[in-house]
Amino acid sequence: MNNNPEKIGIFIPAYNEENSIETVLTNLRELNKSIPVFIIDDGSKDNTRKIVEPYGFNLIKHPMNLGGGAAIKTAFVLARKLGFKYVITLDADGQHDPTIIPQVLEMMHETNAGLFIGSRFIDPKHVSMEKYREIGIKFFSWYSTFLTGQRITDVTNCFRIYDMEKVSEILNEFNEKQYYAIGLVVRLARRGVQIVEFEVEDIPRIGGESKKGVLRYLYNLIRIIIMMTFTF
Amino acid sequence: MIKGIQLVGILVASYLLFSTYNNYRKRQIGIKKTALWGAIWLLMALLFYDTNLMNIIMPILTTQDGIQTVMVMGILTSFIFINQVYVKVIELDKKMTGLTQNLAINDYLKEITEEDR
Numbered sequence: 001m002n003n004n005p006e007k008i009g010i011f012i013p014a015y016n017e018e019n020s021i022e023t024v025l026t027n028l029r030e031l032n033k034s035i036p037v038f039i040i041d042d043g044s045k046d047n048t049r050k051i052v053e054p055y056g057f058n059l060i061k062h063p064m065n066l067g068g069g070a071a072i073k074t075a076f077v078l079a080r081k082l083g084f085k086y087v088i089t090l091d092a093d094g095q096h097d098p099t100i101i102p103q104v105l106e107m108m109h110e111t112n113a114g115l116f117i118g119s120r121f122i123d124p125k126h127v128s129m130e131k132y133r134e135i136g137i138k139f140f141s142w143y144s145t146f147l148t149g150q151r152i153t154d155v156t157n158c159f160r161i162y163d164m165e166k167v168s169e170i171l172n173e174f175n176e177k178q179y180y181a182i183g184l185v186v187r188l189a190r191r192g193v194q195i196v197e198f199e200v201e202d203i204p205r206i207g208g209e210s211k212k213g214v215l216r217y218l219y220n221l222i223r224i225i226i227m228m229t230f231t232f
Numbered sequence: 233m234i235k236g237i238q239l240v241g242i243l244v245a246s247y248l249l250f251s252t253y254n255n256y257r258k259r260q261i262g263i264k265k266t267a268l269w270g271a272i273w274l275l276m277a278l279l280f281y282d283t284n285l286m287n288i289i290m291p292i293l294t295t296q297d298g299i300q301t302v303m304v305m306g307i308l309t310s311f312i313f314i315n316q317v318y319v320k321v322i323e324l325d326k327k328m329t330g331l332t333q334n335l336a337i338n339d340y341l342k343e344i345t346e347e348d349r
Contacts, residue, residue: 040336060340066329074333081337175326 004034007085008105011078013071014092015042018051020205021092025055028098035101038078039092040071048092068158069180076167076174087162093205096159104161104198114166114193115185117152118159118200126202132214136221140182147228148189152197156181159200166193176227179220186228234281241280249273265316272309 010028014021021039028037037057041049043065052059060074072089079087086108090096096118108116120126121141127134137156144155158181170187174180189195234242252273256266279285279302286298295301 058340058344060336062332062336064332066332070329070333074336077333078337078340081341175329177329 004036006105007083008035008088009079009082009084009086010035010037010088010090010098010101011040011072011075012038012090012092013040013042013068013075014044014048014052015065015068015071016044016046016048017092018044018046018048020094021048022051023094024090024092024096024098025052025057028057029055031098031101035088038075040074042066042068042071067177067180069174069176069178072180072184073171073174076162076164076171079164080168080171084164087164087167089158089160089162091158095203095205097201097203100198100200107198108161108196111196112194113196114163115188115195116161117154117185117195117197118157119154119197120157120200120202121153122197122199126200128202128204133217136217140221140224143225143228144182144185144189147186148195150189150195152185152195154197155185157200163193166191179224182224183227238280238283242277245273245277245280249277268312272312 010031012021012024025037025039038060039052039057040060041052041062043062045065049059049061060078062071062074075087075089088101090098104116104118120129121138129137137154141152141155144152166188169191170184174184174187176183185195249270252261252266252269255261256263261269279289283298286301289295289305290297290301293301293304295304
């Protein structure tokens, strides 16, 4: 990792993403080679691992499925062990365009933010998701803004850059295995971490199915509202 | 004169009390849980020994008779028990997640160390 002076790593949690991960990996191969890429395979039962291996990226294998939040926590723990200063997270379903990472990094260096979040709502022309999901995200973002006092428009977006120094402060209390994205934002904001958003496109997932059904989404909506309100 | 059902109740409560103490002695449960369950089983033993004690509890629970009081107390105790089991499951799940994460990280670190050699 000596050719990575900024100590940045790209971490991608993946669970049963055989239909989309190949495109993501191909795009990442084109990127700046000095930034190491880590795939956290969260106990996939399909061919995700087989697809990842030939690319030669770092592969961390959960022996069983633990959930997206747990995979991100694995990423943080490993990043801390490897001495990384920044962690970039992307989804493995192709919804995030990694080619904008160099621009975002430049933007990040101009601010003092501890968390950078991609937002699909900075330019509403970009939004093409299902209506119920859009309403849910807008509600959560409004509520996060209300709770943290910082303007957040896309609180569920997982295309993020974390300052590991700030993340280390909350790592022990971060135990959300699923639907972790919002809790993480609220926890960091309540520690005084500045949050800045950058514009991203709303790219539909390349293949496979979303693991978030409507009923599960509603159940978690209620659970997360309670959790957000009482997270200190 | 102690009736048969009283004797059975006292024996069961005594066994549970002894079992709680034994678990504490083996450090399988902490002092708070020992105190909670110890108090519950002790109360159960006392109620079976002297049924007149029900007359003190009935006005507190606003129950009409002994059977209703036993039922209400049984339900409340089962709620405590379910809560304890739930907390334990969450705790174990957290531990298992942590162990799985560490296993995955250590495997990866071992792999890259071997590659470096």
